[in-house]
Amino acid sequence: xxxxxxxxxxxxxxxxxxxxxxxxxxxxxxxxxxxxxxxxxxxxxxxxx
Numbered sequence: 001x002x003x004x005x006x007x008x009x010x011x012x013x014x015x016x017x018x019x020x021x022x023x024x025x026x027x028x029x030x031x032x033x034x035x036x037x038x039x040x041x042x043x044x045x046x047x048x049x
Contacts, residue, residue: 004045011043018043 011018018041026039 002046007043007045 009017010021012020022039022041025041026037029039030037
């Protein structure tokens, strides 16, 4: 994400937003591969300061 303030928006309250994004992505990838997977998500900030 472009800056640290966007990280809070992406995470959401108690990580709810990130959890929803991760769950949807994991389900799509599992459907594509035809098997269960573990998906690990990282958020990096490119703060221009």
